[in-house]
Amino acid sequence: MNEPQCSRKVVINNPQGLHARPADLFTRTANRYEARIIVVKDNNRVDGKSILDLLTLAAEAGTELTIEAAGRDADEALEALAGLIVANFEDESTRPAPPH
16 A cells, blocks of 8 residues: 655754743644654654654754655645644744734
8 A cells, every 4th residue: 555655854943942841732733634744853754643652762952854744635734844843833823813
């Protein structure tokens, strides 16, 4: 059975690294998709849908990670997760309201 697979390298730019709040946001986003998500740092491969696994990577600012996705919606999952990192883990609920 061939299922779509894709991967992308990303760099953590958050000054505090991949700490609990960004890791929570990452896993909540990853769990929206059926695709299996693996995050790789050096030779460590962890489940991208587990906050505890992500925290074991101890990914500081400047760390390069590879996100791998496999499954029917792998492309969409990878795009959403990479976009989250590029946006420095901001989501609309954490952005300040625009001035009136």
